[in-house]
Amino acid sequence: MSRVLITGATGLVGRHLLRLLIADPRVSEIIAPTRRKLPEMNKVTNLVEADLTDVLGPLQTPLDLVFCCLGTTRRQAGSKEAFVHVDYTLVLDTAIAAQRLGAKHLLVVSAHGANTRSPFFYSRVKGEMENALKKERWPRLTLIRPSLLLGERESSRAGESIMAPLFKRLPGNWRAVKAKDVAAVMMREAFTPARQEITVIESGDIPRQA
Incomplete structure (x- = not known):
């Protein structure tokens, strides 16, 4: 039986994942x-x-698994600094707290195109976040890189609504994926024996693995 931490549980992927975790008898x-x-x-x-950090610091519950589904956009966050706080700082805070509490496997929703050398601010921050997590030397780290996420959000993102029809037609890793499929892949990876220390699941592989 596993004790689990999930951050980003009110988000598009997080809501689906929370339902799966509740229904799974392996999660206590x-x-x-x-x-x-x-x-x-x-x-x-x-x-x-x-502020999520105010919760993570005092947390004392021993953990086995940690899922991080945090994510926003610069427009939604309101500034570059606020975006970095959510998509970099709070992700690392989640990882640090979970490692302190004994978690052995960290699963994180990143993004297609994550790269520290990307000319795009969004992708560059995602790449920096991934690199920072790799430096923590987790026993097991799973990074999932979805393209545009499809699903019903609590608050709409105008740009994503406009781009969704296009991204549904794009090939390979650019094609939009369903948030529920991302959640399903995270669950499958969490309870599958480790094949390697770091696993990166690209967007194009998500529908096949869900």
Whole structure:
């Protein structure tokens, strides 16, 4: 039986993943810190704070697995600095806290094109986040790099709504993927014996593995 930490549980992928975790008999307890209170759910301990770091620091529950589904856009965050805080700083804070509490496997939603040398700010920050996690030398690290995510968001992103029809037609790793498929792949990887220390799942492979 596994004790799990999930950050980003109110997001598009996180909501699907939380439902899968609740339904899975291999999961005994789920720690889900959020800014907005979640409905009462079986196995879920919901810690509500405006800043995720305020929850992660004092956390003492031993953990086995950690899922990080945090993610925003620069427009949604309001500034470059706010975007970096969510997509880099809070991801690392999640990892550091989970490692302190004994977790052996970290699974993170990154993004297609993540690269520290990318000319695009979004992709560059994602690449820097991935590199920082690799330096922590996790016993097992899984990075999932979806392209545009499809699904019903609590708050719409105008740019993504406009681009979705195009991204549904693009080939390979550029093609949009369903958020529920990303969540399914994370669950499969979490409970599959490790093949290597670091696993990177590209967007084009997500539908085949879900």
